[in-house]
């Protein structure tokens with residue numbers, strides 16, 4: 001027989017997606033760097049003004065943003081120069097501390113200057129101001145304002161402030177404040193909004209302006225130097241100087257904490273890590289901030305140079321010196337965009353200007369232009385030819401550092417530095433050339449220092465990201481620890497309750513009546529009332545669509561077992577699985593000790609071979625996109641189309657999980673050997689319940705989705721059965737399986753419907769499970785209950801199972817009804833199962849009760865008998881996907897098996913194997929490739945006929 005190979009991989013070009021994602025990352029980070037390095041000179045004036053006025057604090061706050069820039073225009077036009085200097089204070093001509101808003105009487109409050117400190121906390125101040133209405137910005141409201149520590153808040157009245165009913169708050173340190181005395185106006189521009197305020201009297205205006213100025217400087221001081229100083233303060237808020245003003249109480253104790261940049265600086269919180277970053281990065285950021293201050297100075301100096309140049313040009317014009325070959329327009333343009341033209345047109349290097357008279361008061365700098373002797377004859381400009389002819393883009397990188405503009409301190413390393421420093425060339429310079437030269441050198445300095453600031457900021461951004469990223473593994477590690485602790489706790493509890501159950505069966509007397517079952521139902525609040533169901537679809541993660549009607553519910557008869565086709569190797573008369581009985585109950589011990597004895601007893605394929613007792617690797621910590629993101633991004637989508645990261649998987653697939661339901665197959669052996677019909681049915685019921693036991697430890701991960709025509713065979717001579725399963729349909733995903741022992745046959749088809757409820761997910765298997773006891777001919781079948789995984793995104797995930805299970809014994813009057821009781825928040829009972837076996841003809845009732853994760857009892861206490869109990873879990877099972885010993889063995893490739901198994905067997909699935917071996921990357925890649933290959937196969941031949949099940 002020929003098999004299609006579901007594991008045949010498509011070409012390796014699927015690796016592309018990996019590469020694409022990597023290079024994408026690289027590109028974006030490069031873009032980020034380039035961006036900042038070539039910050040355009042044309043920035044809208046508001047932004048520019050803000051940047052300057054909010055000073056260093058704001059500059060530091062503004063991490064370079066990827067979306068923040070345009071082309072590589074590094075030209076220094078007169079126009080842009082004008083803009084770029086606006087934020088800087090004007091030369092201290094008047095000794096005023098405010099700069100002017102362009103073309104008006106508005107004055108912009110200056111920020112903290114480089115090196116300047118303002119560590120004296122200004123007093124809290126409050127009072128009324130008029131505030132322009134937000135919308136439609138007509139009319140004024142009288143509002144009560146309080147400023148404390150640089151944070152300004154306002155409300156309708158002092159009482160409202162006291163009650164915390166604030167209308168707004170603003171960090172004045174990070175805002176641009178401008179004032180117009182004539183109108184008594186103060187505008188506070190805080191990025192997202194602008195407060196337009198007005199003092200009632202000139203006095204009120206002046207007082208507020210001074211107060212705001214002080215608070216602003218203090219706040220900027222805090223933001224600049226305060227990270228280190230303020231962190232301890234936050235731990236001990238009482239260290240703050242006691243408020244001197246009674247009104248301070250209005251803000252601090254009663255109003256909600258105002259969220260400033262330090263708000264999160266509490267150790268142990270993400271803010272704490274942020275504080276850590278700030279402390280660590282104090283050095284580089286301080287340097288960057290100093291450099292920015294220097295850069296600001298350079299910009300001012302450049303502007304002055306430009307002014308001087310323009311003056312010269314003006315003088316030149318006045319003396320009617322023509323520019324060779326230039327039209328009047330060009331001349332004008334050159335005056336305006338003089339340097340830009342120069343950079344793009346080498347002719348400009350030969351501009352000749354008459355020696356101008358330069359008013360030294362125009363510049364407070366020791367400009368070489370003012371000291372160099374004017375060259376009477378003029379001559380060729382000594383601006384390095386290279387600079388003069390450089391394209392604009394390149395010039396930006398050519399301009400270099402050192403902020404003192406005099407020739408003596410020009411960096412030697414600069415291109416053309418020797419020429420600039422050469423006394424001969426210096427002496428031969430005209431004042432105009434000298435000016436231009438100074439301009440170039442200074443501009444170079446500026447660019448270099450800005451570059452270094454940028455690289456510091458970029459580096460710090462990287463570190464900040466890394467710090468932020470650090471939190472994730474830490475959190476997940478903590479979560480993991482917590483989950484483990486909770487798990488251990490719940491295990492201890494369950495052991496305790498098992499002991500308790502075993503010692504006091506009287507408790508069970510209350511259960512088992514139908515009336516109780518009905519009464520219990522009232523606690524079952526079905527989720528189905530909820531309208532929050534966003535998608536009712538398969539959970540499986542293959543990405544293709546198909547035409548099969550998803551509402552087709554598989555009819556039990558549609559997939560029939562092709563009995564007789566299955567020819568499995570091995571001795572069909574192998575001994576029955578041992579029943580480690582305890583009061584006659586069936587239990588399979590999963591502990592290591594039990595494994596050792598099992599290994600000894602086991603007639604293995606290889607002489608020295610023993611079954612593994614541990615997976616090769618523990619479960620890798622989940623990475624990749626969060627489950628939350630995945631599910632929420634795909635809300636409304638069929639969940640089967642979402643490709644889940646492999647870290648959500650356990651290294652088993654659904655076919656193997658079906659086999660796992662045979663873990664307690666000894667119950668079927670026992671049923672086959674039991675004399676009474678009710679007893680047999682009870683044992684079959686115990687077997688049905690036992691299929692859910694594994695789920696108690698397996699809430700964290702989901703099994704792999706089998707590929708179409710994937711098979712799984714498992715011959716367990718030690719347990720006395722052989723099993724085969726096949727994925728018979730991919731959309732909807734349907735698995736069929738068959739198992740047999742000399743005394744029973746088991747088969748089922750499983751199609752699972754998934755409902756996502758927001759925080760939990762429900763799995764509703766459709767189809768029935770069948771068991772035939774060959775000894776008696778009894779044929780049982782039952783439905784499966786709903787499995788629900790809670791806390792999908794936070795806290796500890798846990799599984800619940802609920803619903804009614806009806807076990808029918810075909811052709812007889814025996815039936816069993818089991819109620820899996822849904823866990824409720826008001827009751828401590830979890831995992832409870834109650835029901836009874838009834839025999840209509842005799843009226844016999846056998847009560848069944850217990851927990852699907854712990855035990856099932858039959859009969860009325862104290863005579864109740866334990867039918868089943870799950871085996872103990874292997875040591876450290878929490879680290880190994882919560883697998884039982886049986887589950888650990890399922891994917892093992894026994895020696896000699898490789899040759900016997902068809903290549904469609906799950907054990908050959910590379911992604912699952914890679915995950916088992918802890919190689920997440922390979923697993924992810926393989927999974928992707930397999931899915932891709934499956935899509936292609938499906939495209940090529942949409943029809944599929946199962947190999948073993950028809």
Ligand SMILES: CC(C)CCC[C@@H](C)[C@H]1CC[C@H]2[C@@H]3CC=C4C[C@@H](O)CC[C@]4(C)[C@H]3CC[C@]12C
Nearest residue numbers: 648657695698699700701702703763784787789
């Ligand atoms: C998003 C992820 C992490 C959630 C984890 C989902 C896990 C716990 C879900 C996915 C599919 C579910 C399984 C679906 C079908 C069955 C068959 C049934 O006879 C026993 C329960 C069992 C075996 C479910 C157990 C829980 C299960 C494995």
